[in-house]
Amino acid sequence: MTNRQFGNKAHFALFYVFIYSIFAFVFSLATNIISPDQPLHDGQTLVSIGNEFELGFFSPNGSNSRYVGLWYTQFPEKVVWVANRENPLMDSSGTMMIGGLFENRSNLVIIDGNNNTVWFALNETNDSSQRSVKNAELNNIGNLILFDRNGSQLWQGFDHPTDVSLPGMKVGMNRQTGDELFISSWKHENNPSRGSFRALADAQRPPQIYIWNGSTKHYRTGQWNGRDFIGTRFLNNLWRIGYTMDYVPERGSLYFGIAALNYSGPLYLSINPFGYTVLSAWNPESNKIVEFLLPESPCAYYGTCGSSGLCYDKDKKSSEICECFTGYIPKNVSEWNKGNWKEGCERKERFRCERNATTSQDVEEDGFLEYQRIKLPDLGSFVLSSGDKVSCEAECLRNCSCAGYAFVDTMGCMIFGDLIDVQRYATAPDGETFYLRLFHSELPKKHHRSKGFFIGLIVPLVVLGLCLLAFIIFQWRNKRRRSLAGDTHISDIRGEGNSEVRVFSYKEIEAATEKFSITNKLGEGGFGPVFKGKLQNGQLVAVKRLSRSSGQGLEEFKNEVLLISKLQHKNLVNLIGFCIQEEEKLLVYEYMPNKSLDKFILGSGSNDENTLLDWNMRYHIIEGIARGILYLHRDSRLRIIHRDLKTSNILLDDGMRPKISDFGMARIFGGDQSAANTNRLVGTYGYMSPEYGLQGIFSEKSDVFSFGVVVLEIVTGRKGMGFHYHQVPITLQSHVWKLWQEGKGLQVLDPKLIDYNASQVIRCIHVGLLCVQDDANDRPIMATVLSMLTSDMTLPTPKQPVFSREGNAEGSNSSQHPASSRNSISISAVEGR
Template identity: 40%
Template structure:
């Protein structure tokens, strides 16, 4: 058996035959030797799924990094792990049949075969006198890449090592998502949803993958290794510090993420994850389009290209891509435009020559009529190597920090510049531009002087008209740039015709109505190309005026997140104001949660996934988006569900933008829905991130209990939802308030601890004092870790009382808050 290398491994891992969904129950060992030795486990407890798994021994949070029989679990704990016929085998004792094996076909082995779990987490099987392993777990990863483990292809073994996600966070069976290193062309790895690519890392450019700027080369705790040769194409990493633990994994929702263990907080900290926004989605912007999360819309055409299908772009179907304005001449007159800090295009069909530099690469691309772009293969030490693209350029985006320079071939007519070597460009029109600007300034100065002059020389009508148009254009351009500096630029949002929307919705027929709220009616529409949309037609009597309409349009158009509803366009026609959204098949959360029939489909796992999705969306609004946004009307009817039941927060008409250093604001116009309002907002008009956290807490308790929050009542009236949950919690009967659908579900009976944790989290979010409530980043940590200590909640903010007269007075202006899809309830009161 090959000896362990002579360097210190910073971690030790044990393995155990265990039912992963429950606390460890079994025996463990580091070495199994001889054909007759085995690990056996038995119990009379009626557990349903048992696995052979590996996890960190020195980390308090049980973190599984490898599972042997992930797709063929034992149905009971009566099993054993043996070395049989020179193979590792898991046997089911009840039937005496194997459920998993290393499946080796080896010849006679003279020395005893030994299985050992090495300090680096590699579970190996080999001849005790040989330096070669017969089998190793590192060649068959599950969802996690450990230090020294390789991702990719090995010619000698014929193995192509792929990471595959768990089916759910509690089910280790093979999920839909996988990460695979593509060995063709300029190697990079892809993340797949089944067989569909959803994300691409970009190629290895010497010290990191092109599209992961977070892979910092100066990180002293991590050393990355990438090998691209005839023998192997692999990626791996090593840890250089003994007290640092780091893993790369594919999650059950399709993200690839790196996490480090933080000893001080006893939690895993996510260093980065991909994809992060819609610009990371594969082919999001189509051919010759590139994504930029700082522009509206986020997809743009490369210089020298234009939108291929204006109608599809108008509907925010950015995958339509771009086309050349002018065909390439291929006679030496073509040139290149330099794009900085770019995610290089898909490299599957590229030509790589690592022996030449950028100058030779440019010349090679000019000589090849099929060449569309070129770049360096290695960005270190000023750049080296050459990669050439042939055909369409796909899946490009720009970065504020990261990426590299890309040189795209353009026809001379689209360059309008002098071309120099290495693709550098000098604008030939700079002098003309300066002359025009000086002329305009002189003209504007002259025009002002003319207003005070005694004798006025009147120019011709044509002169005035042409000069004013030129001045207006310059002024508008100036104001546009000025407003961009102030981050309040005019919105470039696709406008749709009223007539087209009327045809799509069958003249806004009742048969197409999806729901009705305080601000109008939502209709389902079908465009001529078959695309389904949701049209929110605002009521002419709606309290949402032009300002609120512009506010919602401006905000949603800037937001890009999987858990936020996507705005496709808008319509303003005379007195009509309409918003066009992506159509979400499963309507709103309240249409499921409070419906006697549909609620039966919401088992605990679905409710927990929906909760996490809402939390991620709210965290994005508060912390990760370009602006800090307070929603102010988060509730069940403002959470929409797509065909996969992925939640998306909608209705931003009441939202407010905060500065990065602002913590709270005050308003004299309180808007939102009673039952979800934080006390300080309802009573004093003070709102902050913590008021959104309060609304999230109410929503979480609704999801758990299946009961509506009824709003604020006097203490001598019936208890509302918050006081009801609080009473049961204080009496130690929290599980009794849970929706019976959850309790009687066989798949969730054994997750009582998780449900009770969520009740506790909900009560923490609805505490009366804003300063006592957690922020959403802390909520995400509490939802994602079973070992994180959660403080005990204080009394919730249900103690706001109103007189009968006040309640009745308010009801005359308050909209019904129990309507269905896409509603916004607007209650206008004066802050005290």
Template identity: 45%
Template structure:
């Protein structure tokens, strides 16, 4: 026996009889934790012990959730030094260090505390923190060592991501290499200690994602981390420490943030006790614009634009060639050069993720006025912004080119960029005129709106409208607080539609007809007129007005206003000249106009619109009636999701709902919704999956029926997929224009969206990433609703579509069980 084995065997013999009992949270220098034994936090939340990840046979010391059925490891001690047998032993040595031993490897891992300590103990806290402390000292500030200072791939509530400047400790996350190997991968995240600190994720040695610096309320480029009802972010920036930390508002909520090496994403999860799984509530990067320096110097990335890279006002592309590709962009240059000696000025840009802070300077005691003056004095200063947007105080300056700028749809902050004096807005008297004119105009418009509201209300009352047909004043006021909805006069709408002429009728929805109209100024509109006998009552009407008025996205139909006079209720939308998607893809002649690039563009646009509804808008919105006839096409064939009469909105901490009144279109509904009335964002994902198959095949899900096996389009696609013949699903009209591998990937993504169980389906943000990349896709499980009960005639909706241009609802009402 060699000396190492002899020493290890003797150590085992000495402490074997003093090993800990399962279930305790503390052990002393006379005790140990061997493979097969565990340490459990006081309230049974976390457990420490030895484990083998995935299919690996290697043994690691780690911490995981004790009460969760899905074993989720949040910290690993010996990440890069696995034990290849079951002789692992955790103990406290004579110097007070925590040491991990094994028979074959000797010392596998240790804490390396330099100063000695009397009566050391090790404790696993209910926060998930493993600490080494003196027996009689419970002060977290004097822990001798703690696992929270040496994170693996996971950040828990209360953990600090960043620096202790007194000791030089840098707390960073690093992803597991894969599910079988917890050793550090090349995807890492931490705080960069520039003058203006920033949270950065790296892919190998290169910057990959940047949140933008903390501005007093949030990180300027990460709207998903803004204040919400689930968690609260904080950023500490002082002489001793610089770090980010988050806490959950509901202490019973189980939450974790982790790095995913396979997806190269930072993902925030909460535990869904009802479903028995982890639910991802946000992630980064969410879109192409989150990737570092996507658009080059002075380029602003706008995720809703094509191409996404746009030059800031006052700048132009560096190259006359179209270099705004997915992989390379040379950036922008000034229209007019700076002339510092003769005096420059600044243009204010609103709602941006501020540039990379590598070459920045900060003074947090300055006012914004002093900040501007400081930048103006230095000809190398290119931009400035307040460091605290709550009071407009503090000063951050940038030197050199400004890179990694992004337009943030709902957030961001103001950035003042140095420009030639001739590019700057008018000064002096012009500013005074503007300052006076705008408030007066706003006052006049507000007065007109109030008078219009009073007249409309008076007319409705004078006509004896029933009580339940009158919009409650509080609801109207609540809607106006969040949006400006134009109120159209009935006479104006009647004139625009030629007295609702049959020649102007675009289609017939479940809630009433839709008419084309032209306003006095020549603007074309689409008017959805609520019929008295329709299923959509005042509640649904108010719901649609309130919801759509708050939504602004290029892939959502735009509400121009409404008309409410007596029993007349109408919605006025932008007119879509190319009608709806089903007008093209289900008709042989017109479908030729939609080649594969156009269809793929439509799939991507609908996906981006759903991402906005599900996570980027101020409310989480579930559409509940997504289908081809509710996807409108503008004059450039850009898709716009319409018809929000059946939509449901939720607060930031809600993800699903239940109803006894199932509405929508059978054939597009998810199984859990159609059968049990349970709906969530994953219900829309299911509907999107059907839409993808319809766009690719040119066939309706319920219009397709195989009498031999009773399969609908979903079942047919699934059979072809299993037989590795998925390309046979492709519309024959696409064969000349399509990229077979791209279409096959589309079918694959569609089937992932159609999986039977909602927890198996991807969220729409993941779908967008799948559509825009070549990452490996997981294998889909069996879809829901493979069979038709009978051969359908055409479609099972409760309405017939002619040539819809806007919100014609098709709905079926089922009684929930």
């Protein structure tokens, strides 16, 4: 080989080495992985696959210290995560690498130029540290994840947030271990070490997020109602950004996080060194980050006006933002007048317990004053998940320490003792309606009009009389049109294959019920009253009269007629007929002389009623209900999801046989349909499954959950919600679970039962717990439930019902899953017929 040939080959070799070096260099710049042979040196960065995030070394403005941080590639000015926030490097000789920090084990570490470890990911006491790290990968949502050699996840940066919550990152707590995930501010703008402010999710019910300044509450979001926080709804309309709530039942965890709806670009929620919560979103039009601050007004700071003080947001001058609630006066008048409101207010005269222990007339002396657009009080709230506004008001009146209440559709009833951190917003959509309890003498008086005022009405009344005459003529002409409209509705129902159902005239129903006499009233629920009636042929019937305020319109009415007329089963109530005339909508059922199951089980009936149901009768009722639901789900011509199964919707005939009633909320499923989603939440809290109450997803398993609650109520003789154990409010599921797990299942049995089959009781409790599992996949179908009840088959072990965990039942339905958008709700509380 000649020297020239050798030289040419040498040149080519050098050229290839040069090209390879360039590609290797470019590859190293674009990698998203740290491996044992590929560390990250100061001056290099990791870039996520989609080029969304970048991780590398940085120095805060005005500081020479070096940290490993994460930022949006599109917006590098803001560091959203810091690894070694408490242990900075003093120069630029640092390296993040996979190293052997512990004996025979590797870890993700940051070392300085002298090979001293300043930060590591896995703790030495952590079980996961027994496995060696294969690599660290930065994914496209900004999460740095460590994997072992088997590809299993060992650690992730999202479990160790700093001052920022990114989409996909969570703030909350693990209720089983007590571990908390929270974001905390930087100490200063140039020092990322932990500052005095931190954002922490409180696991009480309903949950909310607090900003703490050391050990002092600085700000709170307001209660979570299943869709958003009461005090921060305005954020949901900005840049189409919405909050989601994530609930992880396997770990018993409650977490919040932010998510973007139809939005792309940098988005994060942070807490700055001054205690402000900052929602930052990228504005593509200006190519800049837009920030929204909380607290946004003086009223938003925690307890600005002290206890029982009301803070007005924006619609009053800053010098007079606080006032005492009606019936309250400042605790320190001189300080209050100076604008020092922290001491708050106190009642002029405290409510006396004995007022509620004398006569019902005394109770009526107390009333309520309505306040709208209120950030509900913080402390002293107890939530009843079932009932309605009327029962909520009654609950407050029965409690002498209740200073007011609120009834929110998605949360239920909340009563308050200490009115702390209450804010009134200037405009919707923020806030809820709050009802302040007052003595009758404190309620606003109606204005009395002067004699001259009425004299001034004489002329207008004459004109009005003439108009009234014209109106009467107009009404007479339209009377027949309205009647025809009723006939049209009847034709619609008739036309859908219901010719076997009788159509009654209004006069027939009126005669049968003696003009809906109060003496014939059997009960009343959310739909309206139910009356006992007697037809001309002597047949006894129950007439359900839908009220205009029930929320159940013509569609629900038609739904019930169409469904029940096509169902024939001994455990389903029979529909005899219906009536539609103008605004009246009436359903006529067979009469159930023993009314509803809750009258016997839940102590709402007389003592004689309660002693009628021995164990054998209860067991056969459980089996009958199961057979009725199985018929709806699988054996009828239609697949039907009831959606409002509860003890008050189980009627008992003269032989105490159970019959399922009230199909106004039921839905028909197609042959291959397994689940559906609804924007209209219907049913009764306490009986709703988690996925239905929080996400609007319903299926056969939704009815299975309701059946499980009913079974536990039948066995224990207690309500599923609003249950107290040793004066502590818990749910029935958590109480039963605790004793069943301890081998004391028979202790939950209704104490009125003396003679019973112990094995049947334990099996019913076991089946009930399997039916109320949080995850729908863990619940059996009704065919399996019936086999479990009627055979000796081996039963699987249930998991703890975390959704109704003991100690967390103070609230209503926790919003523990990402909640779908729901714009209406029907709460049914049906009384027996």
